[in-house]
Amino acid sequence: MDIPDVKDIMRLLKITQQTVWKDKEITIPVIEQWLSNFTGEVFDVDKERHIALWLLLNFCYYSDKEVSHLANEVFNNFRKKIISEGKDFTDYLSKVKFSLLGSPSESSGLILYYFRQQNRLSKKYFDTVKEIIATNAEEIIFVDDVSLTGSQLVKYTKEAKKHGVNLKFRLLTLIATERAKKACKDNDIELTSAIFLRENDNIFSRKSFLFRGDEPLKLDVLNFCNHYGLKAKPDMPLGFGNASNLLGFFYNTPDNTLPIFWSEINGWKPIFKRFDKKYTDNYKIEDYDIYI
DSSP states (O other), X not given: OOOOOHHHHHHHHXXXXXXXXXXXXXXXXXXXXXXXXXOSSSSOHHHHHHHHHHHHHTOEEEOHHHHHHHHHHHHXXXXXXXHHTTOOHHHHHTTEEEEESSOTTSHHHHHHHHHHHHTTOOGGGBOOHHHHHTTTOSEEEEEEEEESXXXXXXXXXXXXXXXXXXXXXXXXXXXXXXXXXXXXXXXXEEEEEEEEEOGGGSTTSTTOTTTTTOHHXXXXXXXXXXXXXHHHOXXXXXXXXXXXXXXXESSOOOTTBOTTTTOOGGGOOOSSOOOOOOOOSSSOOOTTGGGX
């Protein structure tokens, strides 16, 4: 397959800039600054920057409008699931509570706000986990943006049970993987998502949506991403778990996305910044202090 030429890519990126990225200030100078990371260490400079632009063109960016849509979509999927279990949805809601997964300062807090707002849910259905445990709620339904492995909630619920919390847990996410769904199911957690990533969303997988079977091109791009990924994020050059995804949100970029897009270490210049969780000696979130 042939990659579109640079002129066509830039034309399409300008359209994307004016529509999809209009809240992100991804200007041509910002793109050029990001391209300056690629200095001809794998291929010649022009080829490397051509590859980078093509990857950027295929980056899936979720604006606030799209996040609102996904928040509505996951709620609709959740409602259908509950009804399919033979339950009256209004009665069911009266027995459960929604909460965020993690700290209020993390993305889960923002997603919970969009979730409540878009689905016009009363604040009475939402509370902190600590407060929920003290009530007669039958279930805690966590809301988050992305779950790739399900490990965070699985670990969380195991600790909760150790502390005597005997509630059913569910997880609602904007984006998840089948791997996360299976991990949750194996631990009696029901996961519902607006979007499930497939194998082909990993751009270097056997079924990659990007290369359409062009293995030589895929190998070139893999070598390029791995080489510069080692500079941008040495401990995970292809993203967390080698996920090699091309996605981000208006508020942050997940670490499963290729770090050449988001890293800021070693002088790397990102195009979609990632805001990592920072825990210091003066302010440290204890994962399980809600049970104490």
